Each structure stands twice: as C-alpha cells, then as structure tokens.
Amino acid sequence: xxxxxxxxxxxxETEASVDEIVETLTDLGLEVEDVEDRAARLADxxxxxxxxxxxxxxxxxxxxxxxxxxxxxxxxxxxxxxxRAGITVVVAKPGTYVPGIDTTIQVGKIRGIxxxxxxxxxxxxxxSDEHDGIIELQSGExxxxxxxxxxxxxxxxxxxxxxxxxxxNRGDALGVRGIARDLAxxxxxxxxxxxxxxxxxxxxxxxxxxxxxxxxxGCPVFCLRMIRGVKNGPSPDWLQAQLRAIGLRPISxxxxxxxxxTHDLNRPLHVFDADVVAGHLRVHRAAGGETITALDEKAYxxxxxxxxxxxxxxVESIAGIMGGAHSGVxxxxxxxxxxxxxxxxxxIATTGRALKINSDARYRFERGVDPAFTPNGLDHAVRMxxxxxxxxxxxxxxxxxxxxxxxxxxxNTDRVESLVGMSIPADEQRATLTALGFEVSGEAPSLSxxxxxxxGDVQGEADLVEEVARIASLTKLQxxxxxxxxxxxxxxxTPMQMRERTARRTLAALGxxxxxxxxxxxxxxxxxxxxxxxxxxxxxxISSEMSHMRPAxxxxxxxxxxxxxxxxxxxxxxxxxxxxxHGGEPGEQHLLATGxxxxxxxxxxxxxxxxxxxxxxxxxxxxxxxxLGAPAGAQVxxxxxxCWHPGRSGRIGLGPKKTLAVFGExxxxxxxxxxxxxxxxxxxxxPAEIPFPKAAGTNRGALQMSDLQAVERxxxxxxxxxxxxxKVVMAARGADKTLIDDVRVFDExxxxxxxxxxxxxAISVRLQPREATLTDKEIEAVAAKxxxxxTKATGGELRG
Numbered sequence: 001x002x003x004x005x006x007x008x009x010x011x012x013e014t015e016a017s018v019d020e021i022v023e024t025l026t027d028l029g030l031e032v033e034d035v036e037d038r039a040a041r042l043a044d045x046x047x048x049x050x051x052x053x054x055x056x057x058x059x060x061x062x063x064x065x066x067x068x069x070x071x072x073x074x075x076x077x078x079x080x081x082x083x084r085a086g087i088t089v090v091v092a093k094p095g096t097y098v099p100g101i102d103t104t105i106q107v108g109k110i111r112g113i114x115x116x117x118x119x120x121x122x123x124x125x126x127x128s129d130e131h132d133g134i135i136e137l138q139s140g141e142x143x144x145x146x147x148x149x150x151x152x153x154x155x156x157x158x159x160x161x162x163x164x165x166x167x168x169n170r171g172d173a174l175g176v177r178g179i180a181r182d183l184a185x186x187x188x189x190x191x192x193x194x195x196x197x198x199x200x201x202x203x204x205x206x207x208x209x210x211x212x213x214x215x216x217x218g219c220p221v222f223c224l225r226m227i228r229g230v231k232n233g234p235s236p237d238w239l240q241a242q243l244r245a246i247g248l249r250p251i252s253x254x255x256x257x258x259x260x261x262t263h264d265l266n267r268p269l270h271v272f273d274a275d276v277v278a279g280h281l282r283v284h285r286a287a288g289g290e291t292i293t294a295l296d297e298k299a300y301x302x303x304x305x306x307x308x309x310x311x312x313x314x315v316e317s318i319a320g321i322m323g324g325a326h327s328g329v330x331x332x333x334x335x336x337x338x339x340x341x342x343x344x345x346x347x348i349a350t351t352g353r354a355l356k357i358n359s360d361a362r363y364r365f366e367r368g369v370d371p372a373f374t375p376n377g378l379d380h381a382v383r384m385x386x387x388x389x390x391x392x393x394x395x396x397x398x399x400x401x402x403x404x405x406x407x408x409x410x411x412n413t414d415r416v417e418s419l420v421g422m423s424i425p426a427d428e429q430r431a432t433l434t435a436l437g438f439e440v441s442g443e444a445p446s447l448s449x450x451x452x453x454x455x456g457d458v459q460g461e462a463d464l465v466e467e468v469a470r471i472a473s474l475t476k477l478q479x480x481x482x483x484x485x486x487x488x489x490x491x492x493x494t495p496m497q498m499r500e501r502t503a504r505r506t507l508a509a510l511g512x513x514x515x516x517x518x519x520x521x522x523x524x525x526x527x528x529x530x531x532x533x534x535x536x537x538x539x540x541x542i543s544s545e546m547s548h549m550r551p552a553x554x555x556x557x558x559x560x561x562x563x564x565x566x567x568x569x570x571x572x573x574x575x576x577x578x579x580x581x582h583g584g585e586p587g588e589q590h591l592l593a594t595g596x597x598x599x600x601x602x603x604x605x606x607x608x609x610x611x612x613x614x615x616x617x618x619x620x621x622x623x624x625x626x627x628l629g630a631p632a633g634a635q636v637x638x639x640x641x642x643c644w645h646p647g648r649s650g651r652i653g654l655g656p657k658k659t660l661a662v663f664g665e666x667x668x669x670x671x672x673x674x675x676x677x678x679x680x681x682x683x684x685x686x687p688a689e690i691p692f693p694k695a696a697g698t699n700r701g702a703l704q705m706s707d708l709q710a711v712e713r714x715x716x717x718x719x720x721x722x723x724x725x726x727k728v729v730m731a732a733r734g735a736d737k738t739l740i741d742d743v744r745v746f747d748e749x750x751x752x753x754x755x756x757x758x759x760x761x762a763i764s765v766r767l768q769p770r771e772a773t774l775t776d777k778e779i780e781a782v783a784a785k786x787x788x789x790x791t792k793a794t795g796g797e798l799r800g
Contacts, residue, residue, distance in 0.1 A: 033163045045147070049088050121133065171457070184435060227386065262364065284307070320343035411429070435471075520548065554682060571599050630660055717763075
C-alpha cells in the first residue's frame with residue numbers, strides 16, 4: 001500500500017514529520033517497507049532563464065541557447081519546439097543525473113557545437129508523461145533549486161511516498177483514510193471529518209440491475225448510478241500526480257476516479273460506458289466457458305461458479321476483479337454507469353486464483369472492504385465526477401441489500417493487563433476504541449464495544465484487547481517477573497512424557513545421536529517390518545517414498561545409516577524416540593525408543609577396532625530400561641521378530657506375553673533391502689509396557705544391608721544343549737527368595753564326555769543371611785532346593 005504525505009494530510013490534520021509518521025506506522029503494526037524521497041532525485045536541478053535562442057547552423061530542429069544559470073551564462077543545445085528567448089526553464093548542469101532517461105549529463109558536442117547541460121521536460125524528470133517540450137515556469141529566480149520551487153507551487157509532485165505492508169486481517173488499512181484513522185487514534189493528529197455527499201437524482205436510470213438468487217451469497221448488494229452528459233478527458237494535475245506517485249498511470253478522468261477512491265477510501269469502483277451496455281445488467285454465476293476480453297486486453301474463459309456481470313450481449317465484467325474492454329469508458333464517453341458493489345472475499349479469491357488476475361480491486365475485496373460504505377462510496381465518486389466532468393446523475397439503483405455486520409463484544413478492562421501485560425487505564429481504553437470507530441457503552445471494568453462495519457477482523461474480546469494494546473504501543477511493554485505461587489506446583493509433564501524425555505537423555509548419554517525421521521515410509525520398507533501394511537497406506541501420499549505410516553522406527557534409522565555410509569561415515573550410532581503405527585485410526589499408534597549401531601567402533605589403545613555385537617545392543621537396552629524404571633526381574637528370552645537375526649537376537653520381558661524390549665543383530669535380508677553395509681545391531685523399547693510403580697513417590701526404598709557373612713555355593717548341571725542358561729538362573733533364584741541374593745552363570749562346557757547334544761552350565765548361588773549366621777544344615781537345605789528346582793525346570797541333572 002503506497003500513499004504520499006499530502007494525500008495522508010487530506011484525511012489527517014497533523015504537523016508530524018515524515019520520520020515521526022514512519023516510526024508510528026511501524027509501531028502500530030503497519031510496517032513501513034520503503035520511503036521514497038522524490039525531492040532527493042531532483043535536488044541538482046536548478047532554475048535558469050533563456051536569454052537567446054538561435055537556430056543551429058547544421059540542424060533545422062536544434063537551437064543554440066544562451067541560458068543564464070547560477071554559474072553564469074552557459075550554452076545549451078536544445079531540440080524542444082518551445083525553446084525560445086525569455087522563458088524560465090529547469091536546467092540540468094553537467095554532472096546532474098536525469099532519472100527519466102537514466103543518464104548523467106556531460107559536456108558534449110552536438111553537430112560541432114558544445115552543449116553545457118540540458119533543459120528538462122516533465123517526463124525526463126518523471127513528473128508526468130508530458131514530453132512535447134521543455135518545462136516553462138511562470139515564476140522562479142535564476143539559480144533557485146527546482147525542488148524548492150515545487151515545494152512552494154506544486155508540493156504533490158515532490159511529496160515523500162510511503163509504502164507499508166498490510167497483513168491479511170487489516171483490509172481497512174488498504175485505504176489512506178484507514179491509515180489516517182490509526183495515526184489519529186495514536187494521537188499523531190486529528191482525523192478530518194468525512195462528509196457524506198448528497199446526490200439528488202434527476203431521472204430514473206434506464207439501466208436496471210438484477211442479482212440471481214444463487215448469487216446473493218457472493219454479491220449481497222449492488223449499487224449503480226448513471227451520469228448523462230459527462231466530459232471525459234485528462235484528470236486534474238493533483239489527481240494525476242497522486243496516482244503517478246503510487247505507481248499508477250493516469251488514463252482518463254473517469255478511470256482515474258475509480259483508481260483514486262480504491263486507494264483513498266478502500267472502495268473499489270467500476271465505470272461502464274452506458275451507450276455500449278445493451279439492456280439491463282445481470283449479476284450471475286458463470287456456467288463455465290464464457291469468454292471476455294478484459295481491460296488488460298487479455299482474453300479470459302470464466303470457470304464455472306465465478307460471478308460475472310452481463311448485459312444482453314454477454315459478459316461485460318469479471319465481478320470484483322476486472323471490467324471488460326467492450327464496455328470500458330473512452331474519451332468519447334458521454335454517458336457513464338458508475339458501479340459500487342460488495343463481493344464475498346472467498347468468491348473473489350477463488351475466481352482470481354483460477355484466472356490468475358491480480359488487480360487492486362481483487363486485492364481489496366478478498367481481504368474485505370466495508371460493506372456498509374457501498375452506497376456512500378458510490379456517491380463520493382459521483383460527486384467528484386459531477387464536480388470535474390459535469391453531467392446529470394440518475395437516482396441510485398440498488399439491487400439486494402447491505403449485509404448485516406452489526407455485532408458487539410464485552411470488554412473487561414482488566415483483561416488487557418492479564419493478556420498483554422500492560423497496565424492501561426480504563427478511560428484510555430475507551431478513548432482508543434472510540435477513536436478507532438467503535439461505539440463504546442457501559443462503565444469500567446465492564447464495557448461493551450460495537451464493532452464498526454469496516455473492521456471485519458474483530459471477532460471477540462481478545463481482538464479488542466489487541467486494538468487497545470496496539471494503539472498504546474507494544475514497544476512500551478516492560479518485562480516483569482511472574483509471581484511464584486506459595487504451594488508446590490503439580491508436574492506439568494505426564495508420566496509417559498517423563499519416560500519419553502528420560503529415554504532421550506539416556507540414549508544421548510550412551511553416545512547415540514538423535515535422529516528425527518518422517519512418519520511416512522515407502523511400501524517396500526513397511527512390508528519388511530509389518531505383516532499387514534494395507535491399514536497403514538495413505539489415501540493421498542505426498543510422494544511414492546512416503547506412501548505408508550511407519551510400523552517401526554528401525555526402517556527410518558537404517559535408511560539414515562545408508563545415507564551416512566554413502567557419504568563415507570563409518571561409525572554410526574543413531575536413536576529415535578517417537579510414534580509408530582499399527583493402524584490408520586486415531587489411537588492406533590504406540591511410543592517406541594529405538595537405537596542402532598552400525599560399523600566398527602572406535603580404536604582402542606592397541607589400534608584395534610571391534611564391531612558392535614548383540615551384547616552391546618543388549619547392554620544399552622537394559623540401561624534404558626533401568627532408567628525408565630523397569631523391574632529388575634525382567635527376563636531375557638528368545639523369540640524376536642523376523643527383522644532380527646534368529647540366532648543373534650532376543651527379547652526382554654516380564655513373562656512370555658509381556659515384552660518390554662527386543663534387541664539383536666539386524667537380519668542380513670533387511671540390510672540388503674535397505675542398502676546398509678553390516679553388521680548392524682540395535683534394539684527397540686516399548687516404554688508404555690513398563691509397569692508403573694504402585695505407590696507413587698520420589699523417595700527410594702530403605703537400603704537393606706547385613707553384617708552377616710554371605711555364603712556362595714557352586715553348582716554344575718548337565719542339560720540338553722537347547723536349554724537356555726536364563727532358565728537355569730531363574731529356577732535357582734526361585735529356590736529360596738529370602739536367602740538367595742544373587743545367581744550368576746560362570747561357566748559353560750559343551751562336548752567331551754557329556755555326549756552329543758548335551759552341555760554343562762555352572763552357576764554360583766550367593767546366600768545372604770538376614771538374622772543369624774547360616775548353619776551347615778541350613779546351607780545344605782537351600783542347596784537341595786536349588787538342585788530340585790533346576791532339575792524340575794530344565795530336565796537336567798547335577799553334574800558328578
């Protein structure tokens with residue numbers, strides 16, 4: 001959004017400088033992107049007077065002029081038809097940059113005669129498109145800076161141009177008056193009153209308007225006036241200067257009026273040549289395929305559902321976006337239809353995107369204009385047309401009705417401090433909202449604010465608080481420490497969130513690097529880790545590599561390892577804590593913590609590098625389980641999933657049906673499929689499967705120690721080769737839970753005189769008395785129970 005300082009002062013009575021205005025706008029949330037100082041570009045141009053103008057001896061159209069400047073009389077060659085003695089001109093001396101022709105003037109020879117400068121036209125100085133001759137000033141002293149003369153005689157041409165960025169919710173700031181309203185509310189000036197013009201119609205418009213029933217949601221109201229006998233032509237200089245300053249090219253007065261009000265009051269308008277319109281106007285939805293050549297001279301095919309304005313001959317305008325060239329006004333237009341309508345923002349945005357048209361009207365309508373200002377905006381434009389182009393207005397034609405936007409919200413004046421931390425007196429809050437156009441009633445702390453029709457973005461009390469704080473200046477917000485409650489606060493994190501955080505910290509402490517992978521993987525990878533992948537398939541995947549929800553974290557880690565190996569990384573230790581999925585419905589997901597070790601480990605003191613094995617993965621899995629509070633009696637068992645090596649993997653659980661974790665070496669088949677150079681070992685933990693303690697508390701149990709001497713007894717059992725050592729340990733431990741403190745395996749022997757398919761497992765059982773030293777008889781009794789339990793559980797026998 002661009003505007004000039006003089007344009008702003010049409011609505012804001014202020015003595016503030018440009019710097020003050022710029023700083024205040026940014027503080028109000030209307031961020032200033034650029035300030036163009038047009039006077040600086042013309043600072044080197046001075047006023048001179050032509051003393052003589054003689055025909056060039058070698059060129060019929062050139063004149064050799066003697067020009068009086070502040071440096072004395074100088075010679076300038078000029079080809080302008082109006083160059084003559086006695087006129088006051090604008091001089092560009094050597095070294096002056098001329099913006100209109102992008103040239104720096106130098107001393108040069110033209111047809112053999114030296115020229116020491118240039119006399120400029122308005123186009124060469126980017127003041128207008130006029131270039132038929134050089135500038136002739138009616139006043140001015142020789143040597144005076146031209147910008148100083150302009151500041152006194154035509155300030156609009158050297159006004160600073162301010163450009164601000166508008167957020168999508170602030171459609172009201174897309175008009176200069178809306179910007180002035182914000183500045184006035186801050187106290188930077190007084191908002192000038194905007195009088196509603198009174199237009200008395202002289203006749204009934206011969207052109208009527210209808211809105212189809214299925215279109216009223218997209219166009220609630222359409223207002224129209226005809227003006228007969230207008231004289232279209234160039235706009236007044238002030239109007240042309242303001243439009244040029246913001247980058248718009250003046251076309252003709254009737255067109256310029258619509259562009260000017262679009263930026264001045266945020267009221268997009270359109271004008272039709274009434275003599276070209278056939279019959280009445282109809283606002284309707286396009287069936288699809290209708291064509292129109294718009295004012296940008298491009299042909300468009302309307303999509304189905306787009307709103308169009310048609311006459312008896314067909315589509316004449318793309319509603320709210322761009323008019324048609326067929327009914328556009330020209331210099332020969334004498335009867336004109338001036339239209340002001342309200343269009344639904346979503347409808348305009350949808351049609352504009354489909355047709356790829358970016359116009360000032362679309363930009364404003366899709367952000368929301370003031371619906372209540374629709375008829376008044378029309379009369380403002382009609383008043384200007386009558387004042388400058390003459391004519392006779394018709395009565396206003398109104399189709400539909402202005403949509404109802406009235407709404408009020410309660411404002412507790414104490415909410416400002418609680419929401420934004422600023423202490424603003426209630427009277428100041430009331431004054432701020434009133435200055436912004438809200439109608440405030442009630443007494444503090446309970447106020448009621450009626451929202452003005454141009455503020456469609458205000459939808460609740462929080463928005464009222466934002467307006468109050470914005471005008472008060474959020475830059476004045478000071479940090480204050482929050483009060484600390486006297487009581488102990490309850491934990492913010494849930495137990496599972498605490499476990500998730502603990503798992504991350506523990507794995508990082510073990511030397512793993514955290515990896516965050518996508519929750520989506522390809523179908524082939526998903527099939528490696530799940531028996532049924534159809535429930536995991538996405539209906540609308542973003543790519544073929546992300547077609548399924550991941551059934552495990554391991555495929556993502558293996559793919560990350562493959563990418564690292566491709567880049568020369570050998571030692572890889574990755575982990576991820578996140579969700580995996582066993583279905584596509586809400587709740588069909590579970591939390592996992594997975595670690596992966598690939599490649600040789602670091603060198604030891606002797607330069608040897610050892611690849612990680614299944615026992616490394618087991619140790620790390622047990623460390624994480626311990627940190628998460630898993631019971632010490634968890635068992636290691638066979639039976640890991642197919643993605644693990646069948647002979648080099650296991651699972652940790654509380655019985656055969658309660659699995660807490662799996663660990664082992666990744667199956668070679670999986671490594672080949674994912675292009676990973678093995679071996680690779682890893683583990684997966686299910687934190688949710690770990691039982692929570694029955695009694696919640698942060699204290700540990702009392703330390704149990706005994707002064708009595710512990711006793712150790714060794715046992716060796718001959719077993720079938722397929723019996724796990726863990727089974728022997730668990731059976732021995734259950735012989736006497738009071739006295740047996742620890743059971744560990746210290747030897748395994750296979751073959752020899754034991755025979756084929758047999759082995760010997762040796763265990764050490766530690767007995768810890770609690771009340772008295774054990775006697776030989778008590779020790780022998782426990783030993784007998786150990787032999788009995790192990791024999792019964794394993795089918796083995798005590799080795800002789």
